[in-house]
Amino acid sequence: MIDRRGFLTAGAAVSAAGILAACAKKNPAKSSSSSDKTGGGSKQITLGFSQVGSESGWRAANTQSVKEAAKAAGINLKFSDAQQKQENQISAIRSYIAQKVDVISFSPVVVTGWDTVLKEAKAAGIPVILTDRSVETSDPSLYVTLVGSDFEIEGERAAHMLEKVLAGHTGPVKIAQLEGTTGAAPAIERAKGFAKIMKASHPEWSIIASQTGDFTRAGGKQVMAAFLQAHSDIDVLFSHNDDMAIGAIQSIQAAGKTPGKDIKIVSVDGVHDGFVAMSKGQINGIVECNPLLGPQLMDAVKTVHAGKGSTLPRWIKTQETDYTADQAAAALPSRKY
Amino acid sequence: MSLTSLWRAATQHRLFWPVVALVALLVINVPFTPGFFEIHLKSGHLYGSLVSIVLFGSPLILVAIGMTLVIATGGIDLSVGAVVAISGALACLVVSKQADQGSVAGVLLAFALALAVSLVCGAWNGLLVARLGIQPIIATLILMVAGRGIAQLITSGQIITVNSDAYSLIGGGYWLALPFSLFVVALVVALSMALTRRTALGLLVEAVGGNAEASRLVGIRSRRIKIMAYMFCGLCAGIAGLMISSNVSAADGNNAGLWIELDAILAVVIGGTSLTGGRFHLGGTIIGALIIQTLTTTIYTIGVPTQTNLVFKAVVVIVVCLMQSPLFRAKVFGARARRRGRTQKSPGATADAAPQLEVSP
Numbered sequence: 045m046i047d048r049r050g051f052l053t054a055g056a057a058v059s060a061a062g063i064l065a066a067c068a069k070k071n072p073a074k075s076s077s078s079s080d081k082t083g084g085g086s087k088q089i090t091l092g093f094s095q096v097g098s099e100s101g102w103r104a105a106n107t108q109s110v111k112e113a114a115k116a117a118g119i120n121l122k123f124s125d126a127q128q129k130q131e132n133q134i135s136a137i138r139s140y141i142a143q144k145v146d147v148i149s150f151s152p153v154v155v156t157g158w159d160t161v162l163k164e165a166k167a168a169g170i171p172v173i174l175t176d177r178s179v180e181t182s183d184p185s186l187y188v189t190l191v192g193s194d195f196e197i198e199g200e201r202a203a204h205m206l207e208k209v210l211a212g213h214t215g216p217v218k219i220a221q222l223e224g225t226t227g228a229a230p231a232i233e234r235a236k237g238f239a240k241i242m243k244a245s246h247p248e249w250s251i252i253a254s255q256t257g258d259f260t261r262a263g264g265k266q267v268m269a270a271f272l273q274a275h276s277d278i279d280v281l282f283s284h285n286d287d288m289a290i291g292a293i294q295s296i297q298a299a300g301k302t303p304g305k306d307i308k309i310v311s312v313d314g315v316h317d318g319f320v321a322m323s324k325g326q327i328n329g330i331v332e333c334n335p336l337l338g339p340q341l342m343d344a345v346k347t348v349h350a351g352k353g354s355t356l357p358r359w360i361k362t363q364e365t366d367y368t369a370d371q372a373a374a375a376l377p378s379r380k381y
Numbered sequence: 382m383s384l385t386s387l388w389r390a391a392t393q394h395r396l397f398w399p400v401v402a403l404v405a406l407l408v409i410n411v412p413f414t415p416g417f418f419e420i421h422l423k424s425g426h427l428y429g430s431l432v433s434i435v436l437f438g439s440p441l442i443l444v445a446i447g448m449t450l451v452i453a454t455g456g457i458d459l460s461v462g463a464v465v466a467i468s469g470a471l472a473c474l475v476v477s478k479q480a481d482q483g484s485v486a487g488v489l490l491a492f493a494l495a496l497a498v499s500l501v502c503g504a505w506n507g508l509l510v511a512r513l514g515i516q517p518i519i520a521t522l523i524l525m526v527a528g529r530g531i532a533q534l535i536t537s538g539q540i541i542t543v544n545s546d547a548y549s550l551i552g553g554g555y556w557l558a559l560p561f562s563l564f565v566v567a568l569v570v571a572l573s574m575a576l577t578r579r580t581a582l583g584l585l586v587e588a589v590g591g592n593a594e595a596s597r598l599v600g601i602r603s604r605r606i607k608i609m610a611y612m613f614c615g616l617c618a619g620i621a622g623l624m625i626s627s628n629v630s631a632a633d634g635n636n637a638g639l640w641i642e643l644d645a646i647l648a649v650v651i652g653g654t655s656l657t658g659g660r661f662h663l664g665g666t667i668i669g670a671l672i673i674q675t676l677t678t679t680i681y682t683i684g685v686p687t688q689t690n691l692v693f694k695a696v697v698v699i700v701v702c703l704m705q706s707p708l709f710r711a712k713v714f715g716a717r718a719r720r721r722g723r724t725q726k727s728p729g730a731t732a733d734a735a736p737q738l739e740v741s742p
Contacts, residue, residue, distance in 0.1 A: 226690070273433065
């Protein structure tokens with residue numbers, strides 16, 4: 045039994061521990077600037093980078109890539125983690141403006157609400173580069189460029205990957221599609237890109253079942269189990285991410301079929317576990333959605349700093365690779381996420 | 382005569398309408414899934430739509446059973462989804478740290494740890510509600526929000542994958558050709574039915590839910606009963622968490638058990654337990670959970686467009702709930718029966734409605 049005083053003491057202890065933890069978290073973020081190298085003799089560039097948070101393995105790899113690329117390029121990186129909050133990102137950007145960094149970069153947590161702080165940056169003469177996600181602004185001159193993936197192209201690449209996987213196959217192809225979270229940009233765009241190629245050049249393909257698996261393994265498994273009951277003739281599974289494909293593989297096995305053989309699987313992302321499944325031959329092809337955009341970001345930062353920002357495209361698309369099953373085993377040890 | 386009285390007895394049974402809804406949902410699938418009711422033996426275990434429904438529905442049944450007892454005490458537990466995530470994350474972390482992931486002892490240790498933590502979560506909720514007198518919806522909201530954070534702390538925001546046959550048994554494996562989770566659910570159901578219906582415990586729970594103060598005055602330790610109900614609910618959620626993570630051999634702190642609390646509350650309500658506390662029906666809850674799982678499967682198989690999934694679900698749930706409400710039935714069918722009754726000069730309709738109103742919440 046806990047009396048009131050005991051409860052209050054426990055509460056105080058818990059909140060004190062929370063504050064300590066918060067301090068411990070903040071420190072490395074603020075002090076993680078790599079100022080040991082200088083870039084090619086000229087004055088060292090300082091980049092202020094505000095990350096969304098650390099919600100997934102994909103994001104952790106993204107952060108790591110930015111940090112490593114900055115070090116390799118001799119750029120002084122000031123890094124902060126916004127923990128999924130827009131106000132944290134705005135205050136981080138304001139502090140970068142006050143510190144007079146050379147370039148500001150951030151991965152916006154939401155689409156809108158950036159005009160004021162971006163105008164402040166513009167007034168201070170500091171160029172801004174977006175990474176991974178875009179923003180909606182009234183004034184397109186508020187940011188120089190966006191470095192990130194094109195989800196629609198990923199869908200198209202998945203369709204081309206399927207062409208490769210089906211090489212030598214004739215006759216109609218029945219496709220089941222596992223969609224991402226309903227309404228999420230990657231889910232909408234990947235489905236659009238795939239359907240575009242299918243309509244344009246593959247009348248023999250047809251999507252006979254399509255449902256959302258919420259980008260999760262459990263979702264993918266459950267939806268695929270239902271698909272297999274309702275349709276005994278699925279030839280191909282197109283999954284919007286690797287995790288759903290991994291779940292679906294288990295359902296395909298439970299139905300007594302061999303994933304990768306009886307049902308060909310193409311998915312998007314390229315996470316480590318996806319590559320493990322592909323090296324076992326369970327996934328036939330993976331279209332990479334690359335979080336490792338650090339090097340491209342640093343190139344853009346250098347170009348912008350040299351005053352040649354106008355030569356950059358508005359959207360620098362991430363360099364991404366397509367992998368087939370025979371490349372999986374070789375690529376697996378180098379997967380960072 | 383005997384047939385009609387039998388029919389009347391059946392329609393007045395409180396499980397009649399939930400069972401009708403379940404059967405109707407199952408039958409809807411037949412034109413879309415040829416051989417929906419077929420069950421085959423595939424690679425040493427039973428395989429078929431019905432097996433899938435039981436397998437994927439097991440975690441929801443468990444959570445809903447725990448929720449039934451909490452609701453019976455006049456409370457509610459919103460934190461079950463978070464407890465599901467914590468339990469799965471902890472168990473997967475423990476298993477993944479072991480040198481030999483397949484070792485049964487290691488898996489049992491992981492289960493024990495995860496269930497102990499789930500019990501602590503339940504006890505925390507119980508203390509907040511029963512000792513500190515915080516409104517249940519607020520008290521459990523705390524753990525609902527904080528718990529998912531704890532789960533992500535355990536997994537460091539990543540998906541932890543485990544490679545253990547022993548671990549995958551509880552939620553994804555088969556025993557005697559049947560899903561192993563079926564046996565776990567059967568055990569929990571049998572235990573909770575025995576405890577609540579063969580001992581005085583069920584009566585005490587209903588008394589506390591009916592009027593906590595009055596039951597305290599007659600000598601029932603209502604606080605202790607409440608804390609026990611929340612702990613049992615936490616334990617059920619913990620087992621469900623083990624099943625969900627074991628089913629995919631991975632723990633996902635972000636998504637495991639997301640919104641399962643709402644499905645569980647819905648299952649309890651469909652099963653005929655009133656949200657105001659008091660009388661509860663474990664059998665009804667199980668039917669309710671099966672209805673929800675069948676509905677989910679139906680959506681996947683009949684090809685409802687993804688954008689309208691939730692609307693479809695909502696419409697079916699509304700229809701099921703309305704059909705179950707004696708007041709609604711009395712209004713709609715009662716009016717027709719009354720008209721008929723007037724011509725036949727039979728008081729059957731009003732006699733029909735009266736006993737039904739007694740069970741109405």
